[in-house]
Amino acid sequence: MINLASLRGTINQVDEELLQLVIKRWELVKELQQNYGISTDSLFTKMIDLAKKDKDDQMTETIDQLLREFTHSNINVENKAVKQQRALLYSREYQKEDTIVTVNGERIGDGNPHFIIGPCAVESEQQVREVAEVLAQKGVKLLRGGAYKPRTSPYDFQGLGNEGLEILSRVAREQNMAVITEIMSVNQIERALPLVDVIQVGARNMQNFSLLKELGRLDKPILLKRGLAATIEEFKFAAEYILSEGNKQVILCERGIRTYETATRNTLDISAVPILKQETHLPVIVDVTHSTGRKDLLIPTTKAALAVGADGIMAEVHPDPAIALSDSKQQMNLSEFEEFHQKIQDYLNKHQNEVVYS
Numbered sequence: 001m002i003n004l005a006s007l008r009g010t011i012n013q014v015d016e017e018l019l020q021l022v023i024k025r026w027e028l029v030k031e032l033q034q035n036y037g038i039s040t041d042s043l044f045t046k047m048i049d050l051a052k053k054d055k056d057d058q059m060t061e062t063i064d065q066l067l068r069e070f071t072h073s074n075i076n077v078e079n080k081a082v083k084q085q086r087a088l089l090y091s092r093e094y095q096k097e098d099t100i101v102t103v104n105g106e107r108i109g110d111g112n113p114h115f116i117i118g119p120c121a122v123e124s125e126q127q128v129r130e131v132a133e134v135l136a137q138k139g140v141k142l143l144r145g146g147a148y149k150p151r152t153s154p155y156d157f158q159g160l161g162n163e164g165l166e167i168l169s170r171v172a173r174e175q176n177m178a179v180i181t182e183i184m185s186v187n188q189i190e191r192a193l194p195l196v197d198v199i200q201v202g203a204r205n206m207q208n209f210s211l212l213k214e215l216g217r218l219d220k221p222i223l224l225k226r227g228l229a230a231t232i233e234e235f236k237f238a239a240e241y242i243l244s245e246g247n248k249q250v251i252l253c254e255r256g257i258r259t260y261e262t263a264t265r266n267t268l269d270i271s272a273v274p275i276l277k278q279e280t281h282l283p284v285i286v287d288v289t290h291s292t293g294r295k296d297l298l299i300p301t302t303k304a305a306l307a308v309g310a311d312g313i314m315a316e317v318h319p320d321p322a323i324a325l326s327d328s329k330q331q332m333n334l335s336e337f338e339e340f341h342q343k344i345q346d347y348l349n350k351h352q353n354e355v356v357y358s
C-alpha cells in the first residue's frame with residue numbers, strides 16, 4: 001500500500017506542474033492575442049473531447065469545468081488587449097480637451113451658447129429671406145433649412161433639392177450667415193459641398209454607415225443627429241464612423257427619442273447632454289423643435305438644455321407656419337422667434353457666470 005504522505009506529495013507535485021502549465025498557456029494565449037489579435041483555435045476543444053473519452057461522469061464534468069475556465073481566461077485576455085489597443089476617438093480618454101468646431105466665426109464647443117435657426121424646409125427664396133433677415137438682425141450666424149427632406153410618407157413634400165440648396169446658400173451669403181442642411185445620400189455630397197458650411201446627418205440616417213464614412217473623408221463640419229430609437233452608445237459609435245475616417249469636426253445633436261409618451265412629438269432626453277459631454281469631447285447641441293414638437297415648450301427646453309451644458313440650440317422658424325409645407329405646427333413665426341430670442345437672452349444674462357457642468 002502506498003504511503004499516505006508520499007501520495008499527498010505526488011498530488012502536490014502534479015498540482016504544481018498543472019499550475020505552471022496553466023500559467024504558461026495563459027502567457028502564450030496573451031502573446032497570440034497581442035501579436036495577431038486572434039483567439040486560440042478549436043484544437044484545444046478537440047483535445048478535451050479526446051481526454052473525456054471513456055472517462056466516468058465525474059471526470060468528464062471536471063474536464064468540462066476546466067475547459068470553461070480556459071475559454072473564460074481567453075476572453076478576458078482578448079477584452080483587455082482590445083481596450084489597451086485603442087481608446088475610441090470620440091472619448092475623453094482619447095482627447096481630454098473639448099473639440100471646438102468653427103463655422104462662420106462661431107466656435108461651437110467653446111463654452112458659449114450657439115444658435116442654429118431657420119425654416120424646416122426651403123420653400124422659396126422669399127420665404128428663406130424673410131426668416132434670414134430677422135435672424136441676422138438678432139445676431140444668429142447659423143442658418144438651417146432643409147433642401148432634401150426625409151419625410152415619413154413618400155407623398156409628402158420632399159424638398160426643393162438642389163434648387164433649395166442654391167436658395168439657402170444665396171440668402172445666407174447675403175446675410176453673412178452659414179448654411180446647415182441635411183444631406184441624405186452619398187450622391188448628393190458633391191453637388192452640396194460648395195453650397196453648404198455644415199452637413200447635417202438626419203436622425204433617420206444616423207446608422208447609414210456608408211454615408212457616415214464618406215462624410216468622414218471630407219474637410220467639412222458634420223452635425224450628426226441622434227437616431228429616433230438610438231441609444232447613447234449607438235449615437236457615439238455613429239460619430240466614431242465619421243471620426244475614424246479622419247474628419248474631426250463632428251457636432252452631436254440630441255433631437256428626442258421615441259418613447260411611449262405622446263404629449264410631445266419625441267421625448268427630449270435631457271440627460272443625454274451631460275452624459276455626452278462627459279463621455280465625449282464633441283460639441284453637443286439640442287434640437288428643441290423636433291424633440292418636443294410643441295412651440296410652447298421651446299423656451300423652457302432651451303433653458304434646460306443650456307443649463308445642463310449644451311453648446312447650442314437648434315430651432316425652426318417660418319414666416320407663416322400655418323402654410324408651411326412641413327412641420328407646420330411646431331415652427332415659430334417671426335414675432336414668436338423675437339420673443340424666444342429675448343427670453344433666452346434674458347436667461348443667459350442672468351446666468352452668465354454660472355458654471356453649467358464640470
Ligand SMILES: [Mn+2]
Nearest residue numbers: 120316326327
Ligand atoms: Mn422640421
